[in-house]
Amino acid sequence: MAVTIRDVAKRANVSLGTVSRYLNGYKLKETNRIRVEQAIQELGFRENFIAKGLKNNRSMAIGVVLASLTDLFATSIVTAAERILADENYSIIVCDFESNQQKLEHKLRFLKDRSIDGLILFPGNCTSSDALREYLNDKIPVVIVNDDMPDINTDKVTVDNSNASFRAIEYLIHQNHRDIAIINGDQNTYTGRERYKGYLEALTTYQVQPREDYITFGHFSNSGGYEAAKKLLALPNPPTAIYTTNYYMTFGAIIAINEAKIRIPDDVSFIGFDHFDLSDVINPPLTIVEQPRERLGELAARTVLRRIKGDYEDFPLRLSINTKMIMKDSVRRLQTAKDKRQ
Amino acid sequence: MAVTIRDVAKRANVSLGTVSRYLNGYKLKETNRIRVEQAIQELGFRENFIAKGLKNNRSMAIGVVLASLTDLFATSIVTAAERILADENYSIIVCDFESNQQKLEHKLRFLKDRSIDGLILFPGNCTSSDALREYLNDKIPVVIVNDDMPDINTDKVTVDNSNASFRAIEYLIHQNHRDIAIINGDQNTYTGRERYKGYLEALTTYQVQPREDYITFGHFSNSGGYEAAKKLLALPNPPTAIYTTNYYMTFGAIIAINEAKIRIPDDVSFIGFDHFDLSDVINPPLTIVEQPRERLGELAARTVLRRIKGDYEDFPLRLSINTKMIMKDSVRRLQTAKDKRQ
DNA sequence: GAACTAATTTGAACCAGTTCAATTTTATAA
DNA sequence: TTATAAAATTGAACTGGTTCAAATTAGTTC
Numbered sequence: 001m002a003v004t005i006r007d008v009a010k011r012a013n014v015s016l017g018t019v020s021r022y023l024n025g026y027k028l029k030e031t032n033r034i035r036v037e038q039a040i041q042e043l044g045f046r047e048n049f050i051a052k053g054l055k056n057n058r059s060m061a062i063g064v065v066l067a068s069l070t071d072l073f074a075t076s077i078v079t080a081a082e083r084i085l086a087d088e089n090y091s092i093i094v095c096d097f098e099s100n101q102q103k104l105e106h107k108l109r110f111l112k113d114r115s116i117d118g119l120i121l122f123p124g125n126c127t128s129s130d131a132l133r134e135y136l137n138d139k140i141p142v143v144i145v146n147d148d149m150p151d152i153n154t155d156k157v158t159v160d161n162s163n164a165s166f167r168a169i170e171y172l173i174h175q176n177h178r179d180i181a182i183i184n185g186d187q188n189t190y191t192g193r194e195r196y197k198g199y200l201e202a203l204t205t206y207q208v209q210p211r212e213d214y215i216t217f218g219h220f221s222n223s224g225g226y227e228a229a230k231k232l233l234a235l236p237n238p239p240t241a242i243y244t245t246n247y248y249m250t251f252g253a254i255i256a257i258n259e260a261k262i263r264i265p266d267d268v269s270f271i272g273f274d275h276f277d278l279s280d281v282i283n284p285p286l287t288i289v290e291q292p293r294e295r296l297g298e299l300a301a302r303t304v305l306r307r308i309k310g311d312y313e314d315f316p317l318r319l320s321i322n323t324k325m326i327m328k329d330s331v332r333r334l335q336t337a338k339d340k341r342q
Numbered sequence: 343m344a345v346t347i348r349d350v351a352k353r354a355n356v357s358l359g360t361v362s363r364y365l366n367g368y369k370l371k372e373t374n375r376i377r378v379e380q381a382i383q384e385l386g387f388r389e390n391f392i393a394k395g396l397k398n399n400r401s402m403a404i405g406v407v408l409a410s411l412t413d414l415f416a417t418s419i420v421t422a423a424e425r426i427l428a429d430e431n432y433s434i435i436v437c438d439f440e441s442n443q444q445k446l447e448h449k450l451r452f453l454k455d456r457s458i459d460g461l462i463l464f465p466g467n468c469t470s471s472d473a474l475r476e477y478l479n480d481k482i483p484v485v486i487v488n489d490d491m492p493d494i495n496t497d498k499v500t501v502d503n504s505n506a507s508f509r510a511i512e513y514l515i516h517q518n519h520r521d522i523a524i525i526n527g528d529q530n531t532y533t534g535r536e537r538y539k540g541y542l543e544a545l546t547t548y549q550v551q552p553r554e555d556y557i558t559f560g561h562f563s564n565s566g567g568y569e570a571a572k573k574l575l576a577l578p579n580p581p582t583a584i585y586t587t588n589y590y591m592t593f594g595a596i597i598a599i600n601e602a603k604i605r606i607p608d609d610v611s612f613i614g615f616d617h618f619d620l621s622d623v624i625n626p627p628l629t630i631v632e633q634p635r636e637r638l639g640e641l642a643a644r645t646v647l648r649r650i651k652g653d654y655e656d657f658p659l660r661l662s663i664n665t666k667m668i669m670k671d672s673v674r675r676l677q678t679a680k681d682k683r684q
Numbered sequence: 685g686a687a688c689t690a691a692t693t694t695g696a697a698c699c700a701g702t703t704c705a706a707t708t709t710t711a712t713a714a
Numbered sequence: 715t716t717a718t719a720a721a722a723t724t725g726a727a728c729t730g731g732t733t734c735a736a737a738t739t740a741g742t743t744c
Contacts, residue, residue: 004700015724020702029709029722049456050401051700053392055729060456061435069417069424079411079438086437086449091456093403094436095428096421107428114391114402114433222620251593252620258600259625278564278594283601346730357694362732371692371740393730397699 003045012039023047053115061091062304063111067099067124072247073274073293074122077145080297081120088305090117099124105131116140118304123147125188141307143300148190155307155317157299161191164289164323165198165245166205168271171287171325172241173206176334177269180208181239183228183253185220185246192220195245195273214239218249225252233260233268240269240334247274254282265332275326284329292321345387354381365389395457403433404646405453409441409466414589415616415635416464419487422639423462430647432459441466447473458482460646465489467530483649485642485659490532497649497659499641503533506631506665507540507587508547510613513629513667514583515548518676519611522550523581525570525595527562527588534562537587537615556581560591567594575602575610582611582676589616596624607674617668626671634663 005023009016012035022028022036039045053059062085066074082092093116095107104123108131111119118141121132132152135142142154149156165182172180182199185192196215203210213235218224225244232239233256242257244250250272257264264270264284272279275290303317347365351358354377364370364378381387395401404427408416424434435458437449446465450473453461460483463474474494477484484496491498507524514522524541527534538557545552555577560566567586574581575598584599586592592614599606606612606626614621617632645659 002700005702006700016701017703017724018722021723024702027722032723046455048396048700050392050395051729052702053729054390054396054700054731055702057729059392064436069421070414072412072414075411075417078436082411082436082438086452091435091437091452093433094406094420094424095433096424110428110433113388222618223623226620226623251597252623255593255596255600255620255624258597261603276564278568278597281565281568281594282597344730348730358731359694359733360692363693366732369692374693390730393699394732395699396701396730397732399699 002048003043005045005047007043008036008039008045011043012036057115058117059115060089061093061114061116062301063108063114063116063119064092064094064121065097065104065107065111065119066094066122067097067126069094069096072276073291074145076293077122077297077300078120080294081301082297084298084301085305090305092120097126099126101126101129104129108132108135112138112140117308119143120145120300120304121147123149123190125186127188128152141304143303143307145296145300146191153316155303155315156319157296157303157317158190158320159291159296159323160320161194161323162198162201164273164291164325165195165243166202167198167325168243168289169199169202170206172243172269172271172331173202173208175241175269175331176336177241178208179211179214179237179239180241180243181214181216181232183225183232183242183244183249184215184217185224185249187217189220192245199243220246220248222248222252222255225249226256227252229253229256230260233257233262238268241271241331242268243271245273247272247276250274250286250288251278254286264330269332270330271325272330279326280328286330287328288326290324290326292323295321344390345385346390347387349385350378350381350387353385354378399457400459401457402431403435403456403458404643405450405456405458405461406434406436406463407439407446407449407453407461408436408464409439409468411436411438414618415633416487418635419464419639419642420462422636423643424639426640426643427647432647434462439468441468443468443471446471450474450477454480454482459650461485462487462642462646463489465491465532467528469530470494483646485645485649487638487642488533495658497645497657498661499638499645499659500532500662501633501638501665502662503536503665504540504543506615506633506667507537507585508544509540509667510585510631511541511544512548514585514611514613514673515544515550517583517611517673518678519583520550521553521556521579521581522583522585523556523558523574525567525574525584525586525591526557526559527566527591529559531562534587541585562588562590564590564594564597567591568598569594571595571598572602575599575604580610583613583673584610585613587615589614589618592616592628592630593620596628606672611674612672613667614672621668622670628672629670630668632666632668634665637663 005019006016009019014032097103097107104126120143122145144156146158184196216228218228244253272286272288279286279288347358347361351361439445439449446468462485464487486498488500526538558570560570586595614628614630621628621630
């Protein structure tokens with residue numbers, strides 16, 4: 001059996017209470033401190049998180065629940081969150097619910113049974129959950145990432161999805177584009193709806209009539225973007241600009257555009273979503289909406305940690321971090337009649 | 343405080359030992375069974391995994407350690423593994439070590455302190471680890487995925503990396519290609535080396551002289567593939583076929599090829615690696631080497647579970663699952679002089 | 685219904701920590 | 715040196731399960 005705090009106490013000739021106090025950062029008499037440290041060293045003592053958790057009713061684990069472990073956006077947020085959490089000695093227990101409401105419930109209960117101290121949730125296309133309400137009842141901190149869940153009253157961190165679209169489209173309009181197509185993702189997700197909303201708002205604001213054939217929908221996936229782009233490019237009056245609303249769709253669309261031998265930005269201007277390595281490396285580098293994934297992950301982690309510590313100031317937090325437009329070379333400024341006259 | 347088995351025992355008018363036996367699947371007298379079940383129901387009892395773990399010295403958690411949470415290959419394996427593990431009531435604690443040896447050691451200790459019952463490790467470019475040896479000493483099951491780690495004697499599951507390359511190149515040769523380029527990944531990874539090895543072996547077997555300018559190296563990333571492909575296409579004598587050794591590289595290369603307005607398979611034949619949605623959707627659908635990611639994940643999970651249960655038959659397992667070539671339309675059969683004569 | 689066996693049940697002790705009232709030690713003042 | 719206050723230490727009791735020797739109950743046979 002492993003070395004316990006009792007063994008350390010015996011070796012150091014102090015009581016187990018003293019060792020416990022040492023481990024929890026209380027001050028000991030100098031001589032005792034040294035003896036305890038030495039005993040720990042000599043015996044190779046490591047504290048047992050499970051025993052600790054039993055009495056403290058804490059597991060030092062945070063649940064992370066996401067629709068898919070293969071979603072780059074979510075996993076890069078989780079990566080950032082994990083850095084912060086591990087620093088504070090919290091582990092993350094990850095569950096994938098495969099975009100399935102029932103599985104979500106199951107996983108939430110699964111994690112609750114494991115006494116997780118907090119939860120970071122990416123609900124994706126799930127908008128409600130009974131199990132989640134149990135968390136709130138039991139005062140287990142929950143942070144929801146990039147989603148709304150209107151009837152769940154807890155901390156939420158997102159990006160300014162609709163505003164991001166608005167600014168992207170506004171920018172295209174300022175470059176004199178009017179035939180602006182959007183490749184939308186799933187409208188049963190919060191981000192899908194918001195990004196679409198911003199598009200419509202921008203058009204309305206600048207009195208551009210939305211055209212149905214320029215508004216496409218698909219999965220938030222490579223193939224979703226590819227198919228949508230193909231459809232747009234095949235239109236009798238193809239758009240002068242295409243805006244994609246997700247990373248995967250962006251690259252699906254780029255492939256379709258390249259295949260069609262259509263040049264960016266000469267034949268079509270393009271604004272993509274999310275900043276990953278390929279965005280810069282392809283030719284021309286894409287103008288994109290960059291999501292602050294790292295900050296989002298950090299914020300989510302810091303928020304759960306604060307709640308765990310009992311700091312409920314500013315609860316419920318509703319923070320939307322600004323995206324940033326990165327201007328590269330995929331948008332062409334169109335000439336207007338007026339431009340030409342000059 | 344939560345409901346404990348003592349509360350259940352009191353309510354059901356049996357001893358706590360009886361409740362415990364019920365929970366662990368032992369047979370009770372019918373009347374007692376019913377009363378216990380009723381009490382559990384009425385009180386809403388849920389067992390406490392932490393308390394359970396303390397006595398059993400088990401955490402019901404499996405550690406998953408990978409270089410990056412944003413690597414699609416690893417995360418899709420983890421997804422499959424999680425399905426199996428969660429079914430058996432095991433949770434997975436995920437740690438990302440950012441391809442950093444020191445962090446790897448740290449994370450392995452971090453997980454060990456949390457008494458994980460088993461470990462699934464994707465070592466990536468790390469070839470050795472002291473902390474890992476501690477696992478073996480302490481008889482904590484470790485399964486290594488898609489890597490070698492020659493001095494770590496434990497279960498290993500991989501795909502037939504070198505053979506996969508061999509067959510891909512062999513196929514190209516049978517289609518009369520001789521100018522076959524390879525886009526290699528990091529040679530400090532096992533997969534990187536093996537896939538390169540298979541390429542060389544195939545050329546040697548068929549007495550094709552390897553050409554240095556057709557052998558490129560890069561990161562296992564979109565940009566790695568993109569840059570390498572650009573270089574290849576810019577050669578004075580570009581290859582007639584390109585073989586990429588990883589999913590990200592495949593799509594980086596495809597983008598470069600499309601940008602260069604080079605047609606697949608007319609101008610260049612192409613074999614990619616790994617089967618994801620885009621492989622089929624682009625035009626033409628790519629001939630690729632498909633890795634059995636799902637089976638790999640399941641096998642890894644099943645193997646840890648077996649070891650945890652004490653089944654050490656066939657230890658250490660060294661299993662290499664076969665990849666499969668999926669023939670689509672990205673490879674053209676070249677005409678030989680002989681073909682033409684006929 | 686006594687004697688015996690088999691099947692169940694009981695509950696104290698245990699897992700490795702934390703906690704806190706009681707005790708001991710140390711420091712300070714008179 | 716002693717009295718007193720402050721600081722540090724002690725260890726039994728506790729967390730919520732499991733385990734197993736001992737006790738009880740049920741079932742069988744004569």
